[in-house]
Structures are given as C-alpha cells and as structure tokens.
Amino acid sequence: MEINIIRGQNQIGGSIIEISSESTKIILDIGSNLEDKEIVVPEIDGLFKGEAKYDGVLISHYHSDHVGLATRILPDIPIYMGEKSYEIHKVSNEYMEREYLKEPKVFKVEEEFLIGDIKITPYLCDHSAFDAYMFLLDYEGKKILYTGDFRSNGRKSFEPLLRKLPKVDVLIIEGTNLSNNKIGKINLTERELEKKGIEILEGNDRPVFVLMAGTNIDRIVTLYKIANATKRLFLIDTYVGVITDTIGGNIPNPRTFSNVRIFLMNQDKYEILKNYPQNKIGKNEIANSNFMMCIRSSMKQYLENRSKEFSFEGCVLFYSMWEGYKKQENMKEFLEFMEEKGVKTISLHTSGHADEKDFDKLIKKIEPEIIIPVHTENSEWFKRYENCEVIYDKNIIKI
Structure with missing residues (x-):
C-alpha cells in the first residue's frame, strides 16, 4: 500500500x-x-x-x-x-x-x-x-x-x-x-467536569448561561447533569433541540426529557418549536425560572432582550469551548457584553x-x-x- x-x-x-x-x-x-x-x-x-x-x-x-x-x-x-x-x-x-x-x-x-x-x-x-x-x-x-x-x-x-x-x-x-x-497536561474527564460545575454553583441560585458548541453531545450530557443536580431547568434553543432529538435515546432532548425545555430564538424556526408542545418554554416562563441556558455568541440580541425582562446581575457564564476562540473579535465582544450585564465568566471545559x-x-x-x-x-x-x-x-x- x-x-x-x-x-x-x-x-x-x-x-x-x-x-x-x-x-x-x-x-x-x-x-x-x-x-x-x-x-x-x-x-x-x-x-x-x-x-x-x-x-x-x-x-x-x-x-x-x-x-x-x-x-x-x-x-x-x-x-x-x-x-x-x-x-x-x-x-x-x-x-x-x-x-x-x-x-x-x-x-x-x-x-x-x-x-x-x-x-x-x-x-x-x-x-x-x-x-x-x-x-x-x-x-x-x-x-x-x-x-x-x-x-x-x-x-x-x-x-x-x-x-x-x-x-x-x-x-x-x-x-x-x-x-x-x-505538553504534560492531562485532560479532565467529563465526569470531573460535572463535579467541578456542581461545586462552582453551590449556594448560587441565579441563572446560568453556557457558551458551547451545539454539536458537542458529551458536553450537553455533562451540563444537563449539572443542571439537574443544582435544580435548574435545562434550556436549549431549536438548533440544539433538533440535534439532540435526532440522536434521541439517553441523550437529553426536548422530546422525552421533562427537564429539557426548548426556546425560540428566531421566529423563522417557529415550525420546529411546534414539534415539542409539552417542552417548549416562552420568554415569560424563562424570566421566572431558575435555569441553565445553552447559548452561542450569535445570540447577543436575544440575550439583550431577556436582560430587559430580568436582571443578569450575579449570573454565571460557563465558557465551555477552546480558549483560542476568545481571541476572535466576535467572541471578545460577546464576553464583554455579558460582563457589562453583571455576568461572571468561568471556564468549564475539557479537550x-x-x-x-x-x-x-x-x-x-x-x-x-x-x-x-x-x-x-x-x-x-x-x-x-x-x-x-x-x-x-x-x-x-x-x-
């Protein structure tokens, strides 16, 4: 060969x-x-x-x-x-x-x-x-x-x-x-990451945001477990919703997991939301819930609108991505935006x-x-x- x-x-x-x-x-x-x-x-x-x-x-x-x-x-x-x-x-x-x-x-x-x-x-x-x-x-x-x-x-x-x-x-x-x-660094396991996240949130009753890739399925499982352990609803948008629903089984998804709730970020995707009548969640219910929300840097306007409905002060943002992305201009702007809203960014990631x-x-x-x-x-x-x-x-x- x-x-x-x-x-x-x-x-x-x-x-x-x-x-x-x-x-x-x-x-x-x-x-x-x-x-x-x-x-x-x-x-x-x-x-x-x-x-x-x-x-x-x-x-x-x-x-x-x-x-x-x-x-x-x-x-x-x-x-x-x-x-x-x-x-x-x-x-x-x-x-x-x-x-x-x-x-x-x-x-x-x-x-x-x-x-x-x-x-x-x-x-x-x-x-x-x-x-x-x-x-x-x-x-x-x-x-x-x-x-x-x-x-x-x-x-x-x-x-x-x-x-x-x-x-x-x-x-x-x-x-x-x-x-x-x-060189010489040993990766944290997803289970160690789960434990670390629970420890960080001990005594914190404010909402949590997670910046992550919507196709990182192991990380979704880890975060879902953290949300459950800290008595928070686990919120995903329609993008993550269709991906997790496609996999199904024991992967947290909005069709079969009662603690997974799906929200609409873009009105163009309303037809997707209609597929999950039992687990959809609207902006008013979000504002009155304690939750963990999976987000992306492209959701700045959506989050700006939510910050008018309830204060982000004292909330946590778990940064669960490669550190190198922080050098990119759009990521810098997004993290600065969240900081200005009173959100504390904490790295919670493994390779x-x-x-x-x-x-x-x-x-x-x-x-x-x-x-x-x-x-x-x-x-x-x-x-x-x-x-x-x-x-x-x-x-x-x-x-």
Missing part, C-alpha cells in the same frame, strides 16, 4: 489523506482548513476536478476540518459515514441553510466492508463529536490504523476499544494537544482530543512499526517512541 498525506501533516485540521493499493484509491477525511474564512477547494485531479480517480472517501466525524469539502468532490465518488454522524451533519447544516451531503453510504460499528480490494473496519471512538470513528485498513496482510480525532476522557470507556484493536504496521495519528503549552497518556496506551497496544503524525503542529513529539519509525517530513510512504 501507499500512503499520501495530501494535507494535514504539520498542521491542525484540513485533513486529506490518500491510501492506495495497486487497484484501489481511498481518501481518509476531506476537511476544510480551520483558518479559511471561505471554503477553498484544493486543485486535486480526480477528486475535485476532471475524471473521478478515487473509489471512496471515508469520513471519521462531522467536524468541518474533517468533512468540510465533502460536498465539493466529484459526484461519482462514494462517501462513507457513520449513521448518527451523518444525521447530525445533515440536520445541523439544514438548520443553518448550508449545503450538506445527500445520501452517503452508511457503515456500522465494527462491520467490515470492502472498498475495492481494501478491507475497512470502523471502530467507534470517543471525541467531542458524537459517533466518531477510527478506521482500520487491511490489504494483503498490511494494516493501517487511522485514528481520526479521539480521546479517553469522555463518557465512553477507552479500554474496551484498546482491547479490540490489533497490532498494525502503520499508525496515522492525531496530535492536536501537543502544542507546547499543553475533545487525546492527551499524552492516551497516545502511550494506544501505541503500546497496537505496536506500530511506523507512526505518521497528522493534525498536529508538534510531530517531533512522537520520536519518544524509539521502537517506531516516525515520519512527518515526507508526503508519500510505501509499506
């Missing part, structure tokens, strides 16, 4: 990785660059232009730096995605009136399938995206494991996954958290990516001969694994 890191080596995000045998070509993830304000399509012949030369594209999860260019590939190339991952991709983009994939091929956990002569096994892993996967690729006895994005600190146990993974020849691994300021102990456990279990770091700005860190060849300075690797 041949591995071609088209993009994603020595950078975070924008992953495009080619795996090929003599007769089959596969792409692992097809992400847009994180820093691109508008989608920029690379000039890749046979993938985005010309005659199709690829047999399939595997998508590990729905974050834009892994799926952002999927709608731009040639229509004859099949795209493979996890069932729930696709549903979240579809409903979130549909809600935002953005382009999304139409009817990709759906795979199931640990069910082997073939693309050409390469056997694929998808393994469910933990990440800040729901239904995220690692991929094992097997051709004539040669095995490659691509981790996508993963971690061990969420609500799925890491150990059962490790037990299932075989020894491999090549490991293509993310290293997002290996920037210099994170969606692996830390050093996760790398150690994974590499010890699968014993790769070659490690290819991607999705990182510190590939050299992996040189610590002396029994492995670490490759990050060339794009094409043959095995």
Whole structure:
C-alpha cells in the first residue's frame, strides 16, 4: 500500500489523506482548513476536478476540518459515514441553510466492508463529536490504523476499544494537544467536569448561561447533569433541540426529557418549536425560572432582550469551548457584553482530543512499526517512541 498525506501533516485540521493499493484509491477525511474564512477547494485531479480517480472517501466525524469539502468532490465518488454522524451533519447544516451531503453510504460499528480490494473496519471512538470513528485498513496482510480525532476522557470507556484493536504496521495519528503549552497536561474527564460545575454553583441560585458548541453531545450530557443536580431547568434553543432529538435515546432532548425545555430564538424556526408542545418554554416562563441556558455568541440580541425582562446581575457564564476562540473579535465582544450585564465568566471545559497518556496506551497496544503524525503542529513529539519509525517530513510512504 501507499500512503499520501495530501494535507494535514504539520498542521491542525484540513485533513486529506490518500491510501492506495495497486487497484484501489481511498481518501481518509476531506476537511476544510480551520483558518479559511471561505471554503477553498484544493486543485486535486480526480477528486475535485476532471475524471473521478478515487473509489471512496471515508469520513471519521462531522467536524468541518474533517468533512468540510465533502460536498465539493466529484459526484461519482462514494462517501462513507457513520449513521448518527451523518444525521447530525445533515440536520445541523439544514438548520443553518448550508449545503450538506445527500445520501452517503452508511457503515456500522465494527462491520467490515470492502472498498475495492481494501478491507475497512470502523471502530467507534470517543471525541467531542458524537459517533466518531477510527478506521482500520487491511490489504494483503498490511494494516493501517487511522485514528481520526479521539480521546479517553469522555463518557465512553477507552479500554474496551484498546482491547479490540490489533497490532498494525502503520499508525496515522492525531496530535492536536501537543502544542507546547499543553505538553504534560492531562485532560479532565467529563465526569470531573460535572463535579467541578456542581461545586462552582453551590449556594448560587441565579441563572446560568453556557457558551458551547451545539454539536458537542458529551458536553450537553455533562451540563444537563449539572443542571439537574443544582435544580435548574435545562434550556436549549431549536438548533440544539433538533440535534439532540435526532440522536434521541439517553441523550437529553426536548422530546422525552421533562427537564429539557426548548426556546425560540428566531421566529423563522417557529415550525420546529411546534414539534415539542409539552417542552417548549416562552420568554415569560424563562424570566421566572431558575435555569441553565445553552447559548452561542450569535445570540447577543436575544440575550439583550431577556436582560430587559430580568436582571443578569450575579449570573454565571460557563465558557465551555477552546480558549483560542476568545481571541476572535466576535467572541471578545460577546464576553464583554455579558460582563457589562453583571455576568461572571468561568471556564468549564475539557479537550475533545487525546492527551499524552492516551497516545502511550494506544501505541503500546497496537505496536506500530511506523507512526505518521497528522493534525498536529508538534510531530517531533512522537520520536519518544524509539521502537517506531516516525515520519512527518515526507508526503508519500510505501509499506
């Protein structure tokens, strides 16, 4: 097999990785660059232009730096995605009136399938995206494991996954958290985050706002548990409502969880609100409730209107996102706006990516001969694994 890191080596995000045998070509993830304000399509012949030369594209999860260019590939190339991952991709983009994939091929956990002569096994892993996967690729006895994005600190146990993974020849691994300021740091678990949030709110009877990504499902579970423990209604807008309702099951959602209430931020989405007659909540009831409300920086005007109905003084804002977003102008303005209203901002976040102990456990279990770091700005860190060849300075690797 041949591995071609088209993009994603020595950078975070924008992953495009080619795996090929003599007769089959596969792409692992097809992400847009994180820093691109508008989608920029690379000039890749046979993938985005010309005659199709690829047999399939595997998508590990729905974050834009892994799926952002999927709608731009040639229509004859099949795209493979996890069932729930696709549903979240579809409903979130549909809600935002953005382009999304139409009817990709759906795979199931640990069910082997073939693309050409390469056997694929998808393994469910933990990440800040729901239904995220690692991929094992097997051709004539040669095995490659691509981790996508993963971690061990969420609500799925890491150990059962490790037990299932075989020894491999090549490991293509993310290293997002290996920037210099994170070396040596161990992630808080979601359960530790839950405990921390409850402790922070002890004795506080004021409403709580949470700034977070609406597709971070593990975090929604954590916050719901904090709201319940501190006797607050858990409020979500129609965007988060359709996402959680799509997943259903034991994920807090406005259809089956009585303590989850859904509110309307945008009148254009009123038809969505009508789907939840038992759990919808209006502005007057919000003003007279003790609640935890999931918000985004785009909700400034909505919150300005609520602050006219009740005082925000003494309220808490849990900042539950990557700290780097605070440097962005719109985020700065939003946090200043909340501070001016008397709201205290407290960081309550943990990473969606692996830390050093996760790398150690994974590499010890699968014993790769070659490690290819991607999705990182510190590939050299992996040189610590002396029994492995670490490759990050060339794009094409043959095995």
